[in-house]
Amino acid sequence: MSLKKLGLAALLFLLLVSPVKAESATVSDISKQLICQCGCTLLLSNCTHIECPVGVPMKALIEQKLDQGQSEEQIIQLFVAQYGEVVLASPPKRGFNLAAWVSPFAAIAAGGVAIYFALKKWVKRGKRYQTKDVTKSKEEDKEYQRQLEKDLKEFDEGGFR
Amino acid sequence: MADIGYIALILALVASIYSAIAFVFGTRRGDARLVASAKNSLLAVCGLVSVSVAILVYALVTHDFQIEYVASYTSSDLSLPYLLSALWAGNSGSLLFWAWLLSIFAVVVVLQKRDIGKELVPYASAIIMGTAAFFFALLLFVSNPFQKLAFVPAEGMGLNPLLENPGMLFHPPFLLAGYVGFTIPFAFAIAALFARKFGDEWIITIRRWTLVAWLFLGIGNLLGAWWAYAELGWGGYWAWDPVESASFMPWLVATAFLHSIMMQRRRGIFKKWNMVLIILTFSLTIFGTFLTRSGVLSSVHTFAASPLLGYSFLAFIGVVLFGSLGLLYLRSTELKGEAEMESLVSRESTFLLNNLLIVGAAFAIFLGTVFPLISEAVRGVKISVGAPFFDQVNGPIFLAVILLTGICTLIGWRRASTKNLVRNFLWPGVAAIGLGVALFILGIREWFALIAFPVFGFVLFTIFSEWFRGTRARCRMRGENYLKAFWGLIRANKPRYGGYIVHIGIVIFAIGVGGSSFYSVEKEVTLRLGDSMTIKNYTLTYESIDSYETESKTVVTTTLSAYNQGKFIGKLIPEKYFHRTYEQPVTEVAIRSTLLEDLYVILIGWDADGTTAFKVLVNPLVMWLWIGGGVVVLGGVIAFWPDRRRLPSPRQTKARREEK
Numbered sequence: 001m002s003l004k005k006l007g008l009a010a011l012l013f014l015l016l017v018s019p020v021k022a023e024s025a026t027v028s029d030i031s032k033q034l035i036c037q038c039g040c041t042l043l044l045s046n047c048t049h050i051e052c053p054v055g056v057p058m059k060a061l062i063e064q065k066l067d068q069g070q071s072e073e074q075i076i077q078l079f080v081a082q083y084g085e086v087v088l089a090s091p092p093k094r095g096f097n098l099a100a101w102v103s104p105f106a107a108i109a110a111g112g113v114a115i116y117f118a119l120k121k122w123v124k125r126g127k128r129y130q131t132k133d134v135t136k137s138k139e140e141d142k143e144y145q146r147q148l149e150k151d152l153k154e155f156d157e158g159g160f161r
Numbered sequence: 162m163a164d165i166g167y168i169a170l171i172l173a174l175v176a177s178i179y180s181a182i183a184f185v186f187g188t189r190r191g192d193a194r195l196v197a198s199a200k201n202s203l204l205a206v207c208g209l210v211s212v213s214v215a216i217l218v219y220a221l222v223t224h225d226f227q228i229e230y231v232a233s234y235t236s237s238d239l240s241l242p243y244l245l246s247a248l249w250a251g252n253s254g255s256l257l258f259w260a261w262l263l264s265i266f267a268v269v270v271v272l273q274k275r276d277i278g279k280e281l282v283p284y285a286s287a288i289i290m291g292t293a294a295f296f297f298a299l300l301l302f303v304s305n306p307f308q309k310l311a312f313v314p315a316e317g318m319g320l321n322p323l324l325e326n327p328g329m330l331f332h333p334p335f336l337l338a339g340y341v342g343f344t345i346p347f348a349f350a351i352a353a354l355f356a357r358k359f360g361d362e363w364i365i366t367i368r369r370w371t372l373v374a375w376l377f378l379g380i381g382n383l384l385g386a387w388w389a390y391a392e393l394g395w396g397g398y399w400a401w402d403p404v405e406s407a408s409f410m411p412w413l414v415a416t417a418f419l420h421s422i423m424m425q426r427r428r429g430i431f432k433k434w435n436m437v438l439i440i441l442t443f444s445l446t447i448f449g450t451f452l453t454r455s456g457v458l459s460s461v462h463t464f465a466a467s468p469l470l471g472y473s474f475l476a477f478i479g480v481v482l483f484g485s486l487g488l489l490y491l492r493s494t495e496l497k498g499e500a501e502m503e504s505l506v507s508r509e510s511t512f513l514l515n516n517l518l519i520v521g522a523a524f525a526i527f528l529g530t531v532f533p534l535i536s537e538a539v540r541g542v543k544i545s546v547g548a549p550f551f552d553q554v555n556g557p558i559f560l561a562v563i564l565l566t567g568i569c570t571l572i573g574w575r576r577a578s579t580k581n582l583v584r585n586f587l588w589p590g591v592a593a594i595g596l597g598v599a600l601f602i603l604g605i606r607e608w609f610a611l612i613a614f615p616v617f618g619f620v621l622f623t624i625f626s627e628w629f630r631g632t633r634a635r636c637r638m639r640g641e642n643y644l645k646a647f648w649g650l651i652r653a654n655k656p657r658y659g660g661y662i663v664h665i666g667i668v669i670f671a672i673g674v675g676g677s678s679f680y681s682v683e684k685e686v687t688l689r690l691g692d693s694m695t696i697k698n699y700t701l702t703y704e705s706i707d708s709y710e711t712e713s714k715t716v717v718t719t720t721l722s723a724y725n726q727g728k729f730i731g732k733l734i735p736e737k738y739f740h741r742t743y744e745q746p747v748t749e750v751a752i753r754s755t756l757l758e759d760l761y762v763i764l765i766g767w768d769a770d771g772t773t774a775f776k777v778l779v780n781p782l783v784m785w786l787w788i789g790g791g792v793v794v795l796g797g798v799i800a801f802w803p804d805r806r807r808l809p810s811p812r813q814t815k816a817r818r819e820e821k
Contacts, residue, residue: 016520028683033546041402043548045683046395051766086543090550091532096540098530104525104554111517118514119505122430126501 025072027062033089034058034079043089163228163307166216172308173209173264174297177290184287193775196283200271203286206293207264214261217254217306221247228318229308230254236319236742238713240305243320249333250324252454252467253306258334259450260296263289270345278366284352285345292344295477301448303470309379319742324712328388336381336408340446342374343411346418347443347485351435354488359432360495364422369801371422371439375415376797382408383790393746394763396683396778398786401551406530407449410523414442417519424512426573428498433493434516440485444553445523447478452530504576511569515562522558524550553676560613564673567620570627589626591618612677617668617675624661651799659800663793670789676758676782683778689771697779698725699760701733706773715739719764719773735764735775759783 028045036047038054047055058079063077079087091097180202187195217230221244226232234247234254249255267289271282299305346367385405399405418438424431433785455471489496502509529546536544571585597615605611628647635646651658667813686694688703695701704720718736721728733751740747753760758781765774 028685033549035423035547037269040543042395042400046397046400084543086545089545089547090553091536091546093545096536097544100533100546100550101529101554104521104528104558107524108517108521111521115510115513115517118500119502119510122500122502123505127504 026067027059027066030062030066030072030075031059032075034087035089037083037087162216162225163220163309164256166213166220167301167305169209169212169216169305170300173206173213173260174294174301176206176209176405177294177297180206181287181290184283184290188283191241193639199283199286203264203267203271203290206703207268210257210261210264210697213306214248217257218245218248221245224317226308227309227313228313229310230306232314232317234318234320236317237567239320243325244330246324246333247320249337250320250329252301252470253304253465254332255337256304257306259337259341260293262298262338263293263296263344265342266345267293275366277815278349278358278362280364281352281356281358281366284351284355285348288348288351289344292348293792299470299473304467317481317513319713319740320467322738322740322743322747323392326388326392328384328392331424332381332384332388334381335384337377337567339374340371340408340411340449342377343415343439343443343446345370345374346439350439351485351488354436354492355487356704357492357495359492361426364425364435367439368419368422369803370619371415371419372797372801375409375412375419376794376801378408378412378415379797382412382796383787383794387787390783391750391752396750396763396776396780397677398783399455401529401548403530404449404453406526406551407445409451410526410530411445411449413519413523413526414438414445417516417523418442420512421516424509428500428502428509432496433489436489436496437486438516438520440482440489444478444482447474447481450474451478455700464619470767490776502575507576508569508572508574511565511572515565515569518558518562518565522555522562525554526560529554554767556609559671560616563620563668564616566622566667567616568663570620570623589619589622592622608696610675613675614757615673617672620668621665624665627661628658655802655804656800659796659798659802662799663687664796666789666794668789669785669792673782673784673786673789676785677780680781681778683776685765685774685776687772687774689773694775694777696777698726699779700727701775703775704732704772706767706771706785713741715741717764717767719775721751721762721775723760733762735762737764748749754784756784757781 031044034044035047036042036044036052036055036058038047038049038052040047040049040052040055044055044058049055061078062075065078070078076088085091091100093101175614177537180199183195183199183202186192187199217228219225220231221229221235222241224231224235224237230251230253231247234250235244247254249258267286270289271286274337275282349363349367349370349764353359382405386398387397389400415438418435421431421438422435425435434564451471451474454474455465529550532546533544536542566630567589571582571589573581593615596618597611600611600614605614628650631650632643632647635641635650636643639646639649641649659689682697684694684696688694690703690705693702700723702722702724705717706717706719708715710716716733716736716738721733721735723733731753733753735751736749738747738749748763750764751762758779761778763776763778765776767773
């Protein structure tokens with residue numbers, strides 16, 4: 001299979017599996033993106049307070065606005081306008097908040113680069129030692145060879161010890 | 162009585178400070194008598210705290226309500242197990258419990274028979290005693306469990322009803338034992354720095370201590386998840402609450418540590434990195450305690466907030482971090498490892514990547530946990546960082562970690578040749594792709610699931626095939642049958658095969674997480690008596706509502722008949738408890754678990770006209786979380802299990818006799 005075909009197949013696959021928003025948002029979908037403001041610190045969908053004085057009206061409002069035909073985004077913005085950003089279950093991916101979203105991956109990428117260069121350095125050092133081999137008589141060689149193989153085998157198969 | 166408990170704590174503080182100082186000076190000067198006296202006072206510390214604990218427990222059991230702690234967390238109608246559990250229900254009690262565990266661990270450290278690392282024990286004991294002294298000071302001056310009230314109340318306030326669950330008996334002590342356990346490896350790391358013993362002695366000495374602490378913390382978290390699922394009644398098991406995150410972070414960093422010490426053992430590298438990891442692990446355990454006690458972040462776990470206690474912990478973290486990292490810096494030139502590698506692609510490299518990713522995940526969780534504070538400081542805007550953030554950021558990282566556990570198994574130590582790689586990766590790769598295609602045909606379209614589940618399959622396949630190859634080789638070489646050969650394989654190298662079993666457990670766990678987070682279905686319904694509702698292939702019929710009184714609460718109970726595709730499968734009884742001493746009602750969910758999925762019913766509320774609101778969830782594969790957790794624990798125990806102490810061989814004994 002040529003690379004082009006492979007790429008095409010991959011694209012087709014991605015198209016097939018990419019999530020399709022078939023049905024419109026439900027109260028439960030939206031309440032998973034908001035934090036209940038009653039002080040329980042849980043997602044609105046998870047607040048277990050019976051007749052929660054804050055959570056129940058919040059959910060009722062979502063239902064009402066959905067019935068009025070408002071979109072998910074509109075409803076969420078309505079809550080942000082009322083309570084501030086703190087009502088969102090996760091910070092929106094823009095502005096300063098990007099620091100939270102991006103820096104874990106940036107840190108891992110930076111660490112990956114550092115590891116790559118460290119490994120390269122170590123491999124180079126390892127090779128330098130390997131080339132410093134001293135030629136020995138064949139007899140001795142065999143004996144060392146056996147010992148080396150034994151040690152390496154132990155090393156490979158041993159655990160922490 | 163309470164006074165004796167308090168006096169015992171004062172003596173324990175004095176003895177622990179003396180012990181710490183005497184250990185250091187005795188060892189420096191080579192004064193064996195001073196070291197022996199330090200050791201004795203360490204034993205005395207344990208005895209004294211035990212007296213304190215015994216007195217508090219006695220006060221709890223005998224309902225001595227004049228002691229504020231007893232009055233705040235118990236009542237006379239509480240059953241014995243929960244009376245005992247009240248020891249860790251409140252701030253000062255749990256700190257006393259912490260100090261007690263620490264002193265017991267310290268005794269084990271000094272009494273343990275060891276061949277390696279003997280010279281580290283005095284310094285390590287000094288560090289442990291120093292830490293213990295900090296806790297004694299807190300107990301005496303900030304949060305006194307023996308504080309008396311000016312009057313004797315007729316009745317106590319009782320235990321928070323949410324805590325009246327079997328989970329309460331096990332979740333906190335396991336978690337705390339894990340937290341406390343990490344003090345030991347930390348102490349030995351600092352001891353190694355002090356004593357300039359930069360070799361492998363300290364990691365050999367603490368590997369199993371770390372494993373135990375890691376296991377305890379893991380079990381504690383698992384029990385917490387189960388408790389949340391069965392008792393808190395919001396339908397899930399992990400909410401990324403700041404305190405959950407706080408107990409997850411040290412566990413993650415300790416996981417990285419357990420892997421990276423293998424590298425030091427094998428290649429003599431990572432000496433500094435291992436120090437950093439264990440210092441971080443220990444600091445994170447204190448950070449978790451700081452979060453629960455200070456109330457800086459709002460969380461379901463918060464104890465009665467005590468700013469002074471919070472600041473004390475913050476100061477302690479500062480001392481620990483600056484002190485130990487400073488010491489590490491001073492010793493850094495002597496700690497240089499002469500690293501060399503044969504190849505870029507080797508099992509060693511996968512360990513490096515594993516460390517990077519796991520620490521990266523811990524960093525992401527830390528950042529998410531403290532980001533509300535950062536945001537408020539920088540922008541002045543309050544924000545929340547909740548489950549969606551952690552799921553989205555950590556999902557891919559953890560998936561990569563799991564993938565690595567599979568790849569790691571396939572790559573040999575030192576060097577991997579292309580031929581080897583192709584041979585090793587061929588069948589697991591084919592199996593994974595096959596699984597992906599099968600899932601696709603079965604109608605699964607979520608791209609993350611289509612990546613995740615094949616990855617899980619890949620890892621399981623690699624580990625099982627590695628086992629199979631090892632077993633077959635043993636069979637051929639020794640002529641044993643398969644079962645015996647398999648058992649022999651595991652016994653011959655417990656750390657390694659225990660580790661593999663842990664990996665299998667993690668994958669099983671991940672399957673549970675994947676299933677329950679992608680395919681959970683929920684419905685909120687309002688039913689009248691006799692009404693039915695359907696969710697997936699289940700039908701629930703609302704049969705009855707009733708209420709009855711017990712000694713401490715009013716119970717509202719409802720019954721629903723559950724049918725699976727028309728077949729009756731049982732009755733579900735979700736309830737609500739209204740405790741007399743506690744404002745919020747407590748939800749008792751009804752769960753029907755199978756290997757495939759859980760049917761989970763929450764009673765939300767009812768009206769006078771007989772309509773009742775329920776929330777019904779179908780959570781797929783949740784059972785596998787608990788099974789996976791069990792497998793992880795099994796693997797951890799196997800990895801921990803000691804080899805028989807090797808008796809000196811006859812030749813050695815003979816040689817020794819001749820020397821004499």
